Amino acid sequence: MLSIGNIPIPSSLILAPMAGISDQPYRLVNRAFGCEFAFTEMTSAAALAYRSGRTLERLSILPEDRPLGIQIVGADPEILKMALDVIHEYSFDTIDFNAACPVRKVAGKGKGAGLLLEPLKLQKLLKVIVKNTSLPVTVKIRSGWDETSVNAVDIALCAEDAGIQGLIIHGRTRDQRYKGRVDYSIIRKVKEALTIPVIASGDALTPALVRQMFEETGCDGVALARGALGNPWIFPQTMALLQNGTVLPAPDIDEKIRVIREHLAATIDFYGEKLGVILFRKFMAWYTKGLPIKELRGKAFGARTGDEMFHLISRVQAHIAA
Numbered sequence: 001m002l003s004i005g006n007i008p009i010p011s012s013l014i015l016a017p018m019a020g021i022s023d024q025p026y027r028l029v030n031r032a033f034g035c036e037f038a039f040t041e042m043t044s045a046a047a048l049a050y051r052s053g054r055t056l057e058r059l060s061i062l063p064e065d066r067p068l069g070i071q072i073v074g075a076d077p078e079i080l081k082m083a084l085d086v087i088h089e090y091s092f093d094t095i096d097f098n099a100a101c102p103v104r105k106v107a108g109k110g111k112g113a114g115l116l117l118e119p120l121k122l123q124k125l126l127k128v129i130v131k132n133t134s135l136p137v138t139v140k141i142r143s144g145w146d147e148t149s150v151n152a153v154d155i156a157l158c159a160e161d162a163g164i165q166g167l168i169i170h171g172r173t174r175d176q177r178y179k180g181r182v183d184y185s186i187i188r189k190v191k192e193a194l195t196i197p198v199i200a201s202g203d204a205l206t207p208a209l210v211r212q213m214f215e216e217t218g219c220d221g222v223a224l225a226r227g228a229l230g231n232p233w234i235f236p237q238t239m240a241l242l243q244n245g246t247v248l249p250a251p252d253i254d255e256k257i258r259v260i261r262e263h264l265a266a267t268i269d270f271y272g273e274k275l276g277v278i279l280f281r282k283f284m285a286w287y288t289k290g291l292p293i294k295e296l297r298g299k300a301f302g303a304r305t306g307d308e309m310f311h312l313i314s315r316v317q318a319h320i321a322a
């Protein structure tokens with residue numbers, strides 16, 4: 001069984017960190033479908049260190065949302081130490097350090113994927129984190145900065161040497177962002193080079209692609225990202241395929257509507273009605289992707305109140321049933 005340090009992870013399917021997406025309501029929806037380990041959204045070490053109100057509000061943890069890793073981003077050792085002090089006030093199970101974020105305002109400032117250009121600096125930062133926490137530490141990396149500097153194996157060895165307990169690799173370069181195909185071969189090389197567990201990420205979009213990831217890379221776990229957007233059913237579907245080759249049917253419209261309603265209610269509970277409805281609009285688009293409701297989907301982006309959004313969901317159900 002996969003474990004991150006002393007934390008057993010009963011399933012090898014993991015919910016990937018996604019900024020603006022992996023909040024508590026989203027994680028809980030996926031937990032209900034068999035997700036056993038998840039990460040928070042990427043959280044700024046500085047925002048933690050200086051106790052930004054909005055950041056702290058989002059750190060609340062429910063027992064059913066564990067084991068849970070907090071993902072942090074930063075590049076200043078002193079700030080990281082201060083951030084750890086705050087993290088230790090909460091019941092996170094692991095800490096993941098982001099060396100993968102491609103966004104210019106992060107990577108361009110030597111944080112996130114910017115650290116792929118400085119393996120020794122990354123190693124130093126990981127040592128600081130490992131030394132100042134008793135929680136298992138992981139790092140999330142990409143295959144390299146660009147196609148001329150694919151250095152994931154060196155990076156991974158430096159990271160392992162720093163004392164981390166697991167590594168997540170997105171098999172694309174920083175330059176690729178989310179485009180192009182994932183590179184299975186670099187993930188395999190990283191897996192073969194390390195003794196700690198390796199969790200693979202990239203193009204885990206369908207059960208068949210998740211199975212392909214396991215087969216092509218020999219990884220210990222797969223992180224589901226875009227494949228789980230509006231699609232928590234990917235967890236049981238993938239488990240069924242991996243365990244006995246069974247292809248489970250897609251959910252029917254009533255099941256979809258049930259989950260959409262629950263997710264909306266949880267989002268409103270967590271953020272309050274105004275912000276909750278705004279944040280839910282994108283989930284509505286993902287849940288209804290592929291349904292023949294073009295005009296109704298557009299209306300989701302105009303919904304302002306919980307009533308309006310719930311009413312729209314009922315219209316979608318009626319439209320599909322008709």
Ligand SMILES: Cc1cc2nc3c(=O)[nH]c(=O)nc-3n(C[C@H](O)[C@H](O)[C@H](O)COP(=O)(O)O)c2cc1C
Nearest residue numbers: 016017018019041042140170201202203204225226
């Ligand atoms: C909207 C979005 C937000 C993301 N945010 C994060 C993040 O905060 N931290 C992180 O490590 N990766 C983040 N990722 C990357 C995913 O965790 C994952 O590695 C990537 O999407 C590749 O997997 P996929 O091709 O199966 O989607 C994000 C991806 C997307 C699409």
